[in-house]
Each structure stands twice: as C-alpha cells, then as structure tokens.
Amino acid sequence: MDYGAAMTFTLYHHGSSVCAAKVRFAMAQKGLDWEGVYIDILKGEQFDPEYMKLNPKAVVPTLTDDGTVIVDSTVICEYLDRIAPKTSLHPSDPWGHAQVRYWTKAVDEDLHPACGAMTFVCSHRHTVLKNLGEEGVKKFLASTPPMSVTSNWKDLKDGYTRYGFDAPGATEKVKLYDSYLFKMEKALEGNDWLVGNAFSIADVALTPYVNRLAMMSMRGMWENGRLPNVAKWIARIEALPNFKPCLIDWVPKDLTNDLRDNGAKSWPEVAKILEIEI
The missing domain is CATH 3.40.30.10 (Glutaredoxin)
Structure with missing residues (x-):
C-alpha cells in the first residue's frame, strides 16, 4: 500500500x-x-x-x-x-477557548490512556487472543513502539492483554475513567453542553469515550439515575445527524459484536470496582 x-x-x-x-x-x-x-x-x-x-x-x-x-x-x-x-469548534472568546482546552488536555493526559486500558481489559484482549493465536499475540505485542499511547504503553498493553483486570493499575484506570463521567455531570448541571452551553470541541472530544462505554454495554455507569446529566447529554449527542455515520457505522460488525458481548461479560467486574449495584 x-x-x-x-x-x-x-x-x-x-x-x-x-x-x-x-x-x-x-x-x-x-x-x-x-x-x-x-x-x-x-x-x-x-x-x-x-x-x-x-x-x-x-x-x-x-x-x-x-x-x-x-x-x-x-x-x-x-x-x-x-x-x-x-x-470553528473552539469558542472565539478567550475564556471559552481556555475551558475547552482544559477538557481536550484532560482527554489526552488522563482519559485516553484510561480508555485504552479499559478497552483492552474489557474487550480487545479477547478479540486479539481469539483472532491472532498465541504466536500472533506475541508478534502483535512486540510490534508496539515503546512510546505510543503513553511512554510505557508497550508494557501496559502487554499486561492488559495477558492479565485483564489483574494487570497492574487496571482497576485504577476503571476508576479514573468513571471520575471523568462525574466531572462531566458537574459541568452539565443546568447546561446542554460542556462549555458555555454551546456545542464545542469539548463535546466532540468526549463523545467517543462515552460512546466506547455504551458500545461495551456499560451504560449502567450513567443510567438508572446515577449520572442524569450525562445520560441526557449522550442522548443529545446520539440524536445529532453526524453521530451514527462517524461513530457507529465505521465500526465493523464483528468488532461491534465483540465490544458489546465482551463488554457485557466484563460489566459485572466493572460494576463491582465502582460499587454499582446490578
């Protein structure tokens, strides 16, 4: 190619x-x-x-x-x-621009590594192990550059893939992911969108991460009254015309099924970590 x-x-x-x-x-x-x-x-x-x-x-x-x-x-x-x-998806006023940068910066520094961990622990590890076999998994893990998602992603991905929830730090990443839902809940109090009550790059940046949880059968992290503002926000996002073509339709059917099914199997462990009754 x-x-x-x-x-x-x-x-x-x-x-x-x-x-x-x-x-x-x-x-x-x-x-x-x-x-x-x-x-x-x-x-x-x-x-x-x-x-x-x-x-x-x-x-x-x-x-x-x-x-x-x-x-x-x-x-x-x-x-x-x-x-x-x-x-532009960035607010023109300096204060608004600073607020969306806080969100995008937090995504890059905290939420994205947590998403990588949670996705591999809850779903991708099963897909990779199933599709590549033992030797293929070794090659897959060995090919990861030391500096990728994080400076130590190579070692982290190896642990998440091989050991799942028992990998060092995996439980903490689940809790970190959840903490951002709570930050969103607070920011959305009385607002439709995350910054200045106007749709912005902050909403674009957070959408894939909340959607990842939804695709992994983990809506229980905000449903049933746990985080009502987040529940209303994701409903507004999912109603946007560009949501499905950009975030759902590009995911291959077998991967969609794997995320849903593997995530559903992992949900009880996630709920236990977060002390959510199911």
Missing part, C-alpha cells in the same frame, strides 16, 4: 479508534470532506513500516493535507479549525 500518495484531507483511521472517531466527528460537524485509508489496528496494520513513516507512534488517526502530515487527534482538530475557521 502506498501511504505516501496523499490527496487533500486523507484520513488514516480505524473503526475501533476513539481518536479517529473524534476526527471523523469534527470533520463532519465542520462539513469537511475526506478520503479514507482504513488501518486495521487489531491486525497490526499500524506497524507497517510505510505507515510508520507517517506516524512513528504507530497509532491512528493520521491526517494528510496535500502531503502535509498531521498526527495526534487533538492537534488535527486544532489544525482543521485553522484551515476552516468559519466553522
């Missing part, structure tokens, strides 16, 4: 990637068209040497714009708002 033949707005992405979903959602909300190159990260296609020339961290998404390469979903979204400022 020739990864170097770039067209305007070519997006290298995968249905499982929350970061790729974020960029797809942002581009749709901005009305930007793009050509896609699908990188199957569960089969290890992100480790293709040609792709790693574009993205040395071996992750998705990667955006190319007439040959200019931009990596990191948050940076991509900021770049796109510079390219198309009339449809």
Whole structure:
C-alpha cells in the first residue's frame, strides 16, 4: 500500500479508534470532506513500516493535507479549525477557548490512556487472543513502539492483554475513567453542553469515550439515575445527524459484536470496582 500518495484531507483511521472517531466527528460537524485509508489496528496494520513513516507512534488517526502530515487527534482538530475557521469548534472568546482546552488536555493526559486500558481489559484482549493465536499475540505485542499511547504503553498493553483486570493499575484506570463521567455531570448541571452551553470541541472530544462505554454495554455507569446529566447529554449527542455515520457505522460488525458481548461479560467486574449495584 502506498501511504505516501496523499490527496487533500486523507484520513488514516480505524473503526475501533476513539481518536479517529473524534476526527471523523469534527470533520463532519465542520462539513469537511475526506478520503479514507482504513488501518486495521487489531491486525497490526499500524506497524507497517510505510505507515510508520507517517506516524512513528504507530497509532491512528493520521491526517494528510496535500502531503502535509498531521498526527495526534487533538492537534488535527486544532489544525482543521485553522484551515476552516468559519466553522470553528473552539469558542472565539478567550475564556471559552481556555475551558475547552482544559477538557481536550484532560482527554489526552488522563482519559485516553484510561480508555485504552479499559478497552483492552474489557474487550480487545479477547478479540486479539481469539483472532491472532498465541504466536500472533506475541508478534502483535512486540510490534508496539515503546512510546505510543503513553511512554510505557508497550508494557501496559502487554499486561492488559495477558492479565485483564489483574494487570497492574487496571482497576485504577476503571476508576479514573468513571471520575471523568462525574466531572462531566458537574459541568452539565443546568447546561446542554460542556462549555458555555454551546456545542464545542469539548463535546466532540468526549463523545467517543462515552460512546466506547455504551458500545461495551456499560451504560449502567450513567443510567438508572446515577449520572442524569450525562445520560441526557449522550442522548443529545446520539440524536445529532453526524453521530451514527462517524461513530457507529465505521465500526465493523464483528468488532461491534465483540465490544458489546465482551463488554457485557466484563460489566459485572466493572460494576463491582465502582460499587454499582446490578
């Protein structure tokens, strides 16, 4: 595959990637068209040497714009708002801009690593083990660069894949993930959206992470009166015309089934960690 033949707005992405979903959602909300190159990260296609020339961290998404390469979903979204400022998802006032940056910064620093941990512990580990076999899993894990999602993602992913909830730090990541739902609950008190009561990049950034929980049969983290503001927020998000095409339809059917079924099997353990009665 020739990864170097770039067209305007070519997006290298995968249905499982929350970061790729974020960029797809942002581009749709901005009305930007793009050509896609699908990188199957569960089969290890992100480790293709040609792709790693574009993205040395071996992750998705990667955006190319007439040959200019931009990596990191948050940076991509900021770049796109510079390219198309009339449809900016960042507030124009300094205070509002600062508030959305707090959310996007928190996603990058805390929530995304927690999502990677929870997704592998609850679902992806079962998919990888089932599809790749023992030798394939060894190759898959060995191919991860030391510096990827985090500076120690290689070792963490190995532990999450092999040991699940018993991996060091796995329980703490579940609790950290949950803490962000509570932060959202507070921010949404009396508001439809996270910042300034207007839809923004903060809502775009959080959407894939709440949707990941929903796809893993874990709506119990906010339903049944636990976090009513978050429940109303995700209902508003799911009603947006661009939600399903950007966050649901790109996920392969077998992966959708794996996330749902593996997540449902893992939900009792998650509920126990969070002291949620089921």
